[in-house]
Amino acid sequence: NAGVTQTPKFRVLKTGQSMTLLCAQDMNHEYMYWYRQDPGMGLRLIHYSVGEGTTAKGEVPDGYNVSRLKKQNFLLGLESAAPSQTSVYFCASSPTSGDYNEQFFGPGTRLTVL
Amino acid sequence: AQKITQTQPGMFVQEKEAVTLDCTYDTSDQSYGLFWYKQPSSGEMIFLIYQGSYDEQNATEGRYSLNFQKARKSANLVISASQLGDSAMYFCAMGAGGGYQKVTFGIGTKLQVIP
Numbered sequence: 606n607a608g609v610t611q612t613p614k615f616r617v618l619k620t621g622q623s624m625t626l627l628c629a630q631d632m633n634h635e636y637m638y639w640y641r642q643d644p645g646m647g648l649r650l651i652h653y654s655v656g657e658g659t660t661a662k663g664e665v666p667d668g669y670n671v672s673r674l675k676k677q678n679f680l681l682g683l684e685s686a687a688p689s690q691t692s693v694y695f696c697a698s699s700p701t702s703g704d705y706n707e708q709f710f711g712p713g714t715r716l717t718v719l
Numbered sequence: 720a721q722k723i724t725q726t727q728p729g730m731f732v733q734e735k736e737a738v739t740l741d742c743t744y745d746t747s748d749q750s751y752g753l754f755w756y757k758q759p760s761s762g763e764m765i766f767l768i769y770q771g772s773y774d775e776q777n778a779t780e781g782r783y784s785l786n787f788q789k790a791r792k793s794a795n796l797v798i799s800a801s802q803l804g805d806s807a808m809y810f811c812a813m814g815a816g817g818g819y820q821k822v823t824f825g826i827g828t829k830l831q832v833i834p
Contacts, residue, residue: 646826
């Protein structure tokens with residue numbers, strides 16, 4: 606049981622390049638999330654999904670797109686990377702049963718945009 | 720809109736002592752949940768404890784307890800008998816609203832345990 610995994614762990618991009626971050630979970634969770642973590646700002650929600658085929662905007666969605674074609678995967682795309690997108694990106698998932706269950710986090714992806 | 724406020728950028732505590740990390744929140748929702756996460760220097764996010772807005776008793780998980788004061792909108796984390804391994808960033812978070820679990824995080828408190 607791997608939990609939540611993220612690919613890649615590190616990436617360096619040049620301004621204007623595109624890339625996709627992959628998040629996978631094997632816990633059969635309905636909800637999945639993408640956050641970014643910047644120094645002094647905690648975690649901020651980029652996009653989230655409440656089920657396969659559905660996505661929604663979070664607090665800081667501009668410059669990012671997401672897709673949830675399969676329940677276990679949640680992809681985060683940067684179409685034209687900017688230095689302001691240099692950050693650590695965390696994916697998380699949570700089940701729907703119960704009340705406000707904890708989110709299970711992946712190990713993070715450190716992205717640098719030059 | 721939801722808001723989480725953590726006003727202590729950094730805290731020091733002597734090993735084996737107890738420490739309280741402050742968290743206040745703001746929401747118009749009647750039903751919500753409060754979480755605490757730990758982030759050690761290795762970077763992973765570790766869930767510590769959860770408190771529901773309708774829970775009458777404070778949540779406890781081992782050495783962690785959540786001092787929930789609903790009227791004051793505070794959800795402080797208390798760590799008893801601090802250990803060197805408790806040195807980390809601690810984030811308070813809140814989930815609210817129906818139909819999805821949109822969670823808002825505070826900016827965190829850096830705790831350092833002194834031997």
